[in-house]
Amino acid sequence: MRDDLRLRGHAAVTAAAQRGKVLPVFVLEDAPRRRAPGAAACWWQRLSLASLARDIGALGGRLLVRRGTPETVLAELAADTHAAGICCQRSYDAGGRDDESAVRRALRGPTRLETCDGDMLVDPASVLTAAGGPYRVFTPFWRALRKRVGAADGSPATQAQRIEWFTHFGHGEEIDRISVPDERFGWTQSLARHWTPGEDAARHALAAFHSDGIATYEDDRNTPGMQGTSRLSPHLRFGEIGIREAWDTIAGLRTDSAIAPNQCEAWLRELGWREFCRYLVFHFPDLPTANFRSEFDRFQWQDDADGLTAWQHGNTGYPLVDAGMRELWHTGWMHNRVRMVVASFLTKHLRVHWRAGEAWFWDTLIDADYASNPANWQWTAGTGADAAPYFRIFNPSTQAQKFDAQGHYIRRWVPEIAELSGSALHQPWLARESELRAAGIVLGETYPLPIVDHSNARAAALAAHAELRSKSR
DNA sequence: TTTTGAGTTGTTCGA
DNA sequence: GTCGAACAACTCAAA
Numbered sequence: 253m254r255d256d257l258r259l260r261g262h263a264a265v266t267a268a269a270q271r272g273k274v275l276p277v278f279v280l281e282d283a284p285r286r287r288a289p290g291a292a293a294c295w296w297q298r299l300s301l302a303s304l305a306r307d308i309g310a311l312g313g314r315l316l317v318r319r320g321t322p323e324t325v326l327a328e329l330a331a332d333t334h335a336a337g338i339c340c341q342r343s344y345d346a347g348g349r350d351d352e353s354a355v356r357r358a359l360r361g362p363t364r365l366e367t368c369d370g371d372m373l374v375d376p377a378s379v380l381t382a383a384g385g386p387y388r389v390f391t392p393f394w395r396a397l398r399k400r401v402g403a404a405d406g407s408p409a410t411q412a413q414r415i416e417w418f419t420h421f422g423h424g425e426e427i428d429r430i431s432v433p434d435e436r437f438g439w440t441q442s443l444a445r446h447w448t449p450g451e452d453a454a455r456h457a458l459a460a461f462h463s464d465g466i467a468t469y470e471d472d473r474n475t476p477g478m479q480g481t482s483r484l485s486p487h488l489r490f491g492e493i494g495i496r497e498a499w500d501t502i503a504g505l506r507t508d509s510a511i512a513p514n515q516c517e518a519w520l521r522e523l524g525w526r527e528f529c530r531y532l533v534f535h536f537p538d539l540p541t542a543n544f545r546s547e548f549d550r551f552q553w554q555d556d557a558d559g560l561t562a563w564q565h566g567n568t569g570y571p572l573v574d575a576g577m578r579e580l581w582h583t584g585w586m587h588n589r590v591r592m593v594v595a596s597f598l599t600k601h602l603r604v605h606w607r608a609g610e611a612w613f614w615d616t617l618i619d620a621d622y623a624s625n626p627a628n629w630q631w632t633a634g635t636g637a638d639a640a641p642y643f644r645i646f647n648p649s650t651q652a653q654k655f656d657a658q659g660h661y662i663r664r665w666v667p668e669i670a671e672l673s674g675s676a677l678h679q680p681w682l683a684r685e686s687e688l689r690a691a692g693i694v695l696g697e698t699y700p701l702p703i704v705d706h707s708n709a710r711a712a713a714l715a716a717h718a719e720l721r722s723k724s725r
Numbered sequence: 726t727t728t729t730g731a732g733t734t735g736t737t738c739g740a
Numbered sequence: 741g742t743c744g745a746a747c748a749a750c751t752c753a754a755a
Contacts, residue, residue, distance in 0.1 A: 381752065389751050391732055474734080525733080592734065631733090643747045644735045651735090710736085714747085721748075 253278045253315075254348070256341040256370060256491030257300045258451040259307055263368035264339040265415070271336050273418035276308055277329065280319045280425060285354075286347030287540070287622055290615035291433040292584040293489070295440045296449045300490050302427045303450025313417030317425040322351045323358035330363040333418065341491070342367035344376060344530055345622050346537045370494055373527050374400045376534040386535035389638045393531065394524045401499065446583040447486065447618060454492035457484055462501055467511050470518040476576075476587035477660030482519065485619035486585070488526070499523055529627035532637050539636075540626040541607070548635040551720050553605040562703050563598050564612055566666070569702035571678060572652035573597050575665035582665075584618035589655050595632040596646040601709040603716060606633035634717070642717035645710050652678040668699050 253276055259265055268274045278301060281288075289297060305315040318325045326338055338359075343349055356365050369375075379396050380386060387393035432440055447453075461482040465472075472480025487493050502519055505511045533539050543549055562568050566577035576590035586594070598609045610629040614620045630636025634644075656662055659677045663670040669680055671691035676683035681695060681702055688695065695701050 383752085387752080389732070392752050395753090521733080589734080596735095638732080638751085640734080641748065643737095646734095647736065707737095717748095 253304070254341055254343065254491075255489070256494075257297075257304045258454070258492050258494065259304070259311075259415075260451065260455075261494040261497045262341070263370050264341050264366075267366060267368055268337070268339040269415045271339075273416045274313065275329070275333060275335070275418035275421060276304075276313065276315045277326065278304075278315060278317045279322045279325045280317060280430065281321060282319065284347065285350045286343075286345060287614075290617070290620050291439075292443060292616050292618045293620050295432045295435070295443055296447070296486055296584075296618045297490060298427065298430050298432055299444075299449040300451075300492060301430075303452065305427055307451060308417075311415060311417070312419075313415065314419060315424075315427075316421060317427055317430075319425055321354070323354040326355050326365075327358040327360065329421070330359060331361065333421065335363045337363060338365045340365070340367055341370040344372055344534050370491070370496070372530055373397065373495060373499060373523070376531040379531065386531070387528075388532075390525070390528055393528055394521065397524055397527060401503075442582050443584045443618065446585070449486070449490070449492070451492045454484070454487035457482070457487055458493055458498060458501055462505070466502060466505060466515055466519060469515045470512075471515075473518065474589045474655050476590050477656055477658065477664070481588060483585070485621075489619045489621050495523065495526075525628075526621075526624055529621070529623040532627055533623040536637075539630065540622065543635040544630050544637050545635050545639070547720065548633075550723060551635075552603070552716055554603040556602050556604055559602040559703060560598070560604050560608055562700070563594070563602065563604075563609075567700045567703075568597065569681070569700040570597065570648040570652075570706075571662045571666050571669060571680065572648050572656060575656075575662045578665040580613075580616055584616060586617070587661075589651075590661075591628075592632060593646050593648055593651050595629060596640075596644075597648060599629075599633040600645045600713045601704050601706070603713060606630060606635060642721075643714060645713055647706060647710075649679050649706065666699070669693060 256262060256264070265274065265276075301315070301317065308315045316329075318329075329335065330338060338355065340352070343352065352365060352367060359365065374397060379393065379400065381392070387396065434440070461484065465480070465482055469480065469482075472478050474480070484493065484498065488495060488498060499520065502516050506513050506516050532544075536544065563573070563577060566574035566581065568574055568577075572590065573594050576586050576594045579590070580586040595606075595609055598604050599606050606629040610626050613625055613629070617625070627636060631639050634640055634642045652662065653675070662677055669677060669691070672680060672683060672687065672693070676687055680688070680693065680699060693699055
């Protein structure tokens with residue numbers, strides 16, 4: 253088991269069950285080849301493993317968790333158990349592929365490693381432009397992907413009907429004892445109030461979205477004060493639901509006259525972006541750490557430690573930015589619309605390198621993904637594939653007025669200014685003195701003044717980008 | 726083979 | 741208040 257912590261619709265589990273008795277194994281790595289999960293993802297992963305262990309236990313088996321490298325753990329187990337084979341879901345990132353090679357090299361005797369589909373909708377190596385290279389623009393990629401996914405039979409991987417378990421093995425790690433970073437601060441208890449990891453919870457979330465959310469998805473997805481999105485991202489990140497099953501569940505609705513096709517299409521397109529990010533990292537393995545557009549290697553990022561800290565803690569003085577950063581801290585998740593606003597603020601208003609924002613998201617997001625996280629940060633910063641143009645600089649106040657007009661979202665996450673009304677809530681620094689006093693607010697004390705002036709910061713960002721362009725010519 | 730048009734998410738300015 | 745233009749440069753597909 254890797255980033256695929258489920259039993260249903262799992263091609264590798266099915267393949268293993270067809271061969272004989274199944275011993276489910278998860279390897280805890282101290283120094284993984286793949287990027288080690290951040291603190292929030294570690295918390296999710298541990299609970300998801302516990303959930304998987306319960307599910308397997310209820311069926312009469314036991315999940316074995318062992319510490320080590322994949323190759324040492326699996327080679328030793330293969331020898332001890334005389335395994336007929338090892339089945340896993342194929343990985344498309346470089347570290348994961350290296351793990352597979354290392355396991356193959358380490359196996360002695362007749363045991364072979366068999367990799368199965370599951371992590372992506374299509375094999376990224378097989379989607380190419382007419383010229384034979386990888387796509388760098390989303391829309392042509394999306395059209396090609398649509399054609400391919402539509403052409404497949406559309407049935408989810410067959411479910412293992414009956415699994416016989418292999419139960420004779422030695423000692424494994426106690427899942428409840430696996431340490432999670434920062435747990436002692438009580439931070440993870442806050443995450444637990446908002447989320448339930450595990451396959452059961454993932455199925456409920458997909459079912460709820462299928463019956464409720466999808467009908468108005470395109471209309472509501474941009475309103476952070478509503479539950480307008482599927483909130484499936486962490487479940488997909490850990491494979492508690494298969495990507496193909498998620499796709500088919502919603503794609504199957506298009507024939508249902510009760511749901512407008514554009515609502516389904518809008519969500520499938522988001523799965524298309526997940527696929528595009530993985531596809532890009534597959535073809536451009538440097539993307540997670542290096543500018544996709546290399547001319548940005550000369551860009552003058554600011555080394556603004558205080559600005560970065562204010563951003564991380566939700567103390568920028570811009571209510572929508574602060575609401576988003578606090579939602580992230582308290583729940584391990586942030587609404588998509590707000591992710592764009594806070595990322596634009598860090599990379600354009602503060603001109604802090606996108607890697608600093610990417611690192612913070614990596615550590616605090618329960619859905620932090622090796623491909624989506626860096627690819628989307630690069631998209632926002634303007635350094636990425638098919639990226640936002642340099643002049644697209646979100647105005648945090650305008651975005652708040654447009655997408656949180658009633659202020660539900662800001663009031664929830666920035667309670668110290670909840671008493672303000674109308675435009676004062678979106679721009680407290682413009683509020684009348686009397687209104688601030690009535691609401692008990694002292695700007696600079698109970699809530700920060702804006703750490704940068706929007707129009708000055710915007711002008712400075714445009715100038716920095718203009719300078720880069722003149723140097724590039 | 727060459728040309729043309731289109732392309733996730735925005736903001737500001739001036740008419 | 742509304743509306744269109746400007747803010748680049750490049751990739752890819754279709755004509």
